[in-house]
Amino acid sequence: MSTTTPNPAPAGEIDSSRYFWAPGLEARAADFAFGLGAGDYLEFGVYDGSSFIQAYHAQRYAHQKALKQYGFLMSDQVRANQERIWQTRRFFAFDSFEGLPDVKGPDQNGPFKRGDYSCSLDTVRTNLATAHVDLDRVSFIKGWYQDTLTPSTREAHRMQSAAIVHIDCDLYESAKVALNFITPLLQDGTVIIFDDWFQFRGHPQKGEQRAFREWLVTVPGWIATEYHKEGTWRNSFIINRRLDEA
Numbered sequence: 001m002s003t004t005t006p007n008p009a010p011a012g013e014i015d016s017s018r019y020f021w022a023p024g025l026e027a028r029a030a031d032f033a034f035g036l037g038a039g040d041y042l043e044f045g046v047y048d049g050s051s052f053i054q055a056y057h058a059q060r061y062a063h064q065k066a067l068k069q070y071g072f073l074m075s076d077q078v079r080a081n082q083e084r085i086w087q088t089r090r091f092f093a094f095d096s097f098e099g100l101p102d103v104k105g106p107d108q109n110g111p112f113k114r115g116d117y118s119c120s121l122d123t124v125r126t127n128l129a130t131a132h133v134d135l136d137r138v139s140f141i142k143g144w145y146q147d148t149l150t151p152s153t154r155e156a157h158r159m160q161s162a163a164i165v166h167i168d169c170d171l172y173e174s175a176k177v178a179l180n181f182i183t184p185l186l187q188d189g190t191v192i193i194f195d196d197w198f199q200f201r202g203h204p205q206k207g208e209q210r211a212f213r214e215w216l217v218t219v220p221g222w223i224a225t226e227y228h229k230e231g232t233w234r235n236s237f238i239i240n241r242r243l244d245e246a
């Protein structure tokens with residue numbers, strides 16, 4: 001296995017539109033998040049980096065496209081602010097890089113087993129670099145979620161807010177820990193993508209669906225609106241701050 005990373009091409013020469021599917025959720029979330037302002041991208045369940053690469057380039061492209069189409073309407077200050085939003089967005093990759101943990105509780109006897117989707121961190125790093133993802137902006141958080149998804153991780157990385165969250169860790173227990181981790185990072189308009197919403201034959205008491213429903217009741221200050229679905233398994237939501245309605 002190679003541990004070297006290829007020489008990246010000059011950033012300006014890379015055509016990000018080659019790296020993601022234009023009608024897909026990564027692209028829609030990227031366009032939506034362009035209007036949000038600050039916030040990072042957090043992916044829980046990275047495997048070989050395929051969706052991470054898509055997310056990075058979809059967001060880069062959304063930024064470039066918006067400036068190209070509407071930049072002439074923007075004041076220097078607005079334009080500089082949009083540049084800053086993109087330049088300061090960070091990309092967090094959370095994974096064991098050893099595949100799935102033991103499958104417990106409601107998810108037993110389903111399609112997943114321990115060790116599925118195992119891919120080493122070295123390989124993921126190489127895959128991202130080959131696809132011209134700027135590794136200086138990526139933080140790899142390696143380990144089991146019960147160990148890594150802690151307040152000290154948020155503090156160590158000075159995490160403030162999430163623009164887009166991708167939950168692709170398949171299992172109820174993993175998704176629940178991931179959702180608890182992002183609670184302090186929510187902002188009005190955070191997009192959450194669930195890659196495996198309709199796994200387990202679409203059963204709402206298993207997997208990511210169950211984790212999301214249980215988590216939502218623990219965050220009464222926030223409401224969720226279903227956003228786009230994609231393909232066989234995926235779904236997404238926009239999270240908003242609940243208004244005090246007298």
Ligand SMILES: C[S@@+](CC[C@H](N)C(=O)[O-])C[C@H]1O[C@@H](n2cnc3c(N)ncnc32)[C@H](O)[C@@H]1O
Pocket residue numbers: 044045046047048049050051052094095096097098099100101116117118119143144145146168169170171173174
């Ligand atoms: C389906 S794969 C992710 C696929 C990836 N997003 C893509 O589309 O290329 C699921 C990943 O979740 C990770 N995972 C699930 N539960 C985890 C846990 N509790 N701790 C760490 N990693 C976990 C596995 O290691 C695996 O890489």
